[in-house]
Amino acid sequence: MKIIATLILPALLLTARAAEPLPSWNDTANRKAIVAFVEKTTKEGSPDFVSKPERIAVFDNDGTLWSEQPMYFQVFFLIDRVKALAPEHPEWKEKEPFASLLKGDIKGVMASGEKGLMQLLAATHTGMTTEEFAKTVTDWIATAKNPKTGKLLTDMAFQPMVELLGYLRENGYKTFIVSGGGIEFMRPWTEKVYGIPPEQVIGSSIQLKYEVRDGKPVLVKLPELNLNDDKEGKPVGIERHIGRRPVFAAGNSDGDFQMLEWTTSGSGPRLGLIIHHTDAEREFAYDRESHFGKLDKALDEAPKRGWLVVDMKSDWKVVFPPDK
Amino acid sequence: MKIIATLILPALLLTARAAEPLPSWNDTANRKAIVAFVEKTTKEGSPDFVSKPERIAVFDNDGTLWSEQPMYFQVFFLIDRVKALAPEHPEWKEKEPFASLLKGDIKGVMASGEKGLMQLLAATHTGMTTEEFAKTVTDWIATAKNPKTGKLLTDMAFQPMVELLGYLRENGYKTFIVSGGGIEFMRPWTEKVYGIPPEQVIGSSIQLKYEVRDGKPVLVKLPELNLNDDKEGKPVGIERHIGRRPVFAAGNSDGDFQMLEWTTSGSGPRLGLIIHHTDAEREFAYDRESHFGKLDKALDEAPKRGWLVVDMKSDWKVVFPPDK
Numbered sequence: 001m002k003i004i005a006t007l008i009l010p011a012l013l014l015t016a017r018a019a020e021p022l023p024s025w026n027d028t029a030n031r032k033a034i035v036a037f038v039e040k041t042t043k044e045g046s047p048d049f050v051s052k053p054e055r056i057a058v059f060d061n062d063g064t065l066w067s068e069q070p071m072y073f074q075v076f077f078l079i080d081r082v083k084a085l086a087p088e089h090p091e092w093k094e095k096e097p098f099a100s101l102l103k104g105d106i107k108g109v110m111a112s113g114e115k116g117l118m119q120l121l122a123a124t125h126t127g128m129t130t131e132e133f134a135k136t137v138t139d140w141i142a143t144a145k146n147p148k149t150g151k152l153l154t155d156m157a158f159q160p161m162v163e164l165l166g167y168l169r170e171n172g173y174k175t176f177i178v179s180g181g182g183i184e185f186m187r188p189w190t191e192k193v194y195g196i197p198p199e200q201v202i203g204s205s206i207q208l209k210y211e212v213r214d215g216k217p218v219l220v221k222l223p224e225l226n227l228n229d230d231k232e233g234k235p236v237g238i239e240r241h242i243g244r245r246p247v248f249a250a251g252n253s254d255g256d257f258q259m260l261e262w263t264t265s266g267s268g269p270r271l272g273l274i275i276h277h278t279d280a281e282r283e284f285a286y287d288r289e290s291h292f293g294k295l296d297k298a299l300d301e302a303p304k305r306g307w308l309v310v311d312m313k314s315d316w317k318v319v320f321p322p323d324k
Numbered sequence: 325m326k327i328i329a330t331l332i333l334p335a336l337l338l339t340a341r342a343a344e345p346l347p348s349w350n351d352t353a354n355r356k357a358i359v360a361f362v363e364k365t366t367k368e369g370s371p372d373f374v375s376k377p378e379r380i381a382v383f384d385n386d387g388t389l390w391s392e393q394p395m396y397f398q399v400f401f402l403i404d405r406v407k408a409l410a411p412e413h414p415e416w417k418e419k420e421p422f423a424s425l426l427k428g429d430i431k432g433v434m435a436s437g438e439k440g441l442m443q444l445l446a447a448t449h450t451g452m453t454t455e456e457f458a459k460t461v462t463d464w465i466a467t468a469k470n471p472k473t474g475k476l477l478t479d480m481a482f483q484p485m486v487e488l489l490g491y492l493r494e495n496g497y498k499t500f501i502v503s504g505g506g507i508e509f510m511r512p513w514t515e516k517v518y519g520i521p522p523e524q525v526i527g528s529s530i531q532l533k534y535e536v537r538d539g540k541p542v543l544v545k546l547p548e549l550n551l552n553d554d555k556e557g558k559p560v561g562i563e564r565h566i567g568r569r570p571v572f573a574a575g576n577s578d579g580d581f582q583m584l585e586w587t588t589s590g591s592g593p594r595l596g597l598i599i600h601h602t603d604a605e606r607e608f609a610y611d612r613e614s615h616f617g618k619l620d621k622a623l624d625e626a627p628k629r630g631w632l633v634v635d636m637k638s639d640w641k642v643v644f645p646p647d648k
Contacts, residue, residue, distance in 0.1 A: 053515065053521055056523075130563055174523070183564075183567070184567075187567045191377065197377055198566065198567030198568055199380075199498070199524075199565065199566045199567055199568070200523075201567065205564060208560045208563055208564070209556075209560075210556040210557075210559045210560055210582055210586070211556075212585075216589065217559065217582070217585055217586050217589055219559060219560065219563050226564070232533075232534040232535075233534075235534045235541065235543060236532045236533075236534055236543065239454055239532055239543050240507075240529060240532070240550070241523065241565060242522065242523045243507070243508075243511045243522030243523055243525065244522055244523070258534055258541070261536075261541055262534070262541050265540065265541055
């Protein structure tokens with residue numbers, strides 16, 4: 001009997017585990033539809049079988065894999081960087097939008113418009129080497145907290161989505177991030193938080209310049225846009241980086257509309273998923289009127305296009321991982 | 325004894341196979357150095373151990389993974405496309421550089437300079453959707469032959485390099501192409517020929533535009549450059565797509581210099597490899613004076629930088645796969 005226990009027990013345990021994917025999801029119609037989709041696309045002989053190399057799944061980041069309120073987390077980074085760099089830039093005290101930002105006057109910052117935002121981005125995200133920037137992000141994210149929840153930002157990854165990423169990978173899917181956020185802001189931590197390596201992170205990016213400084217080659221971040229990986233830019237980023245149309249796409253805002261449209265209009269089985277922020281108690285509740293993650297057109301179109309709309313309040317048992 | 329044969333024999337065979345990687349390489353110092361590098365970077369506890377996610381290997385394509393003489397194979401494609409499209413463009417008979425190209429007057433084409441080349445590229449590589457272009461490439465490469473060897477172009481992949489790609493992958497390396505050639509010209513066939521999926525192909529690229537035509541979304545190829553993935557562009561392409569510095573890089577021309585420099589100047593173990601075309605009998609012999617794949621500075625710098633220079637004539641038992 002001992003040999004049976006040794007051989008059979010692990011198999012039983014594996015079966016038990018495989019029978020209950022997505023433990024942080026309630027057993028709702030959405031959960032059932034996701035599991036049914038993964039099963040039919042990965043079962044040999046199924047009419048909807050998708051070969052392993054074609055199993056590409058793409059996920060927006062802000063609002064889909066982690067929170068994006070009260071503002072995009074990269075904006076917190078930008079603000080902290082302006083404050084950290086201010087002593088080297090005494091002229092910022094008189095110069096907009098820096099002056100308003102340093103005084104905590106967000107309205108004043110907003111008044112400087114897109115030009116002002118570009119100046120802030122240039123001052124905090126360009127001029128350094130890629131390695132210097134990655135180190136700054138790594139150091140910052142180790143302690144950065146959300147002002148509303150008091151949690152570490154990396155503890156605001158959605159537990160049900162982290163499980164979904166893992167479940168897809170266990171079933172041979174390759175998971176990618178396709179975010180409007182900065183590609184080099186995400187790469188230093190996505191492997192640890194989501195299990196997604198840097199080469200599977202697609203994001204907005206700026207131009208880089210290769211140069212040799214004192215015999216040591218570096219890549220310098222320039223204040224010129226390369227890709228705005230949002231809206232129509234998302235299918236472009238997918239094509240540039242992946243070169244195949246995804247089978248599975250998840251987003252949460254109108255910025256993800258074209259990514260879902262591109263994904264689900266391919267032939268064969270496709271799944272589009274929208275995360276609807278409906279849980280003011282456990283996270284935040286917002287959609288059509290939000291400054292960050294506005295969800296309007298995509299919410300109207302979802303039923304017509306067969307996209308699943310995840311209701312955070314009813315579909316998810318927990319939102320964040322348990323406090324450590 | 326039967327059970328021993330069943331259990332032990334496959335293990336012995338595996339050992340035998342693992343003991344002889346790179347069968348198409350002669351057992352030269354270069355082969356030994358490659359094997360020693362892979363062993364030391366993948367053996368747990370080795371001081372030069374590289375964790376699996378960091379095992380990134382990058383390969384130039386033209387002249388490194390397949391031939392590039394008498395000219396880059398993508399130029400054959402371009403010429404064939406101009407001929408195929410000529411009936412729809414009667415004006416090309418009078419218009420340079422199309423007129424010279426259609427008459428087979430390569431000197432006349434060259435006289436039109438970079439501007440002429442851009443016109444040819446625009447006419448043959450832009451204006452269509454990415455899916456239409458991929459189909460054109462797939463159909464063309466199925467039968468396209470090299471005028472000097474009479475071989476199918478895809479049969480001019482270097483057998484020793486295909487083995488090297490496989491050997492690296494068996495040892496947990498992720499293999500990427502980083503080519504000056506067009507990203508969308510390579511992706512339709514690199515998986516079949518090299519085992520490299522589209523998402524691991526980096527190349528020169530143009531701008532894409534997302535639009536919905538009659539309710540069907542498409543990506544249209546525009547006549548504007550996105551990335552010239554050559555020379556300084558190669559480390560930029562690597563950073564954009566991979567986001568880590570490779571551990572292993574192979575090239576064959578001065579266009580690969582910066583990729584090898586960037587790779588091998590990282591800390592820890594690194595390997596740079598240059599394929600030197602020295603075999604006029606089995607392939608082609610060229611270096612410092614060649615119009616395609618000029619190898620001059622990188623050849624001079626290789627010994628100083630510890631890059632291996634592969635001598636095709638003496639290092640390789642065979643160049644191409646055996647005729648089918």
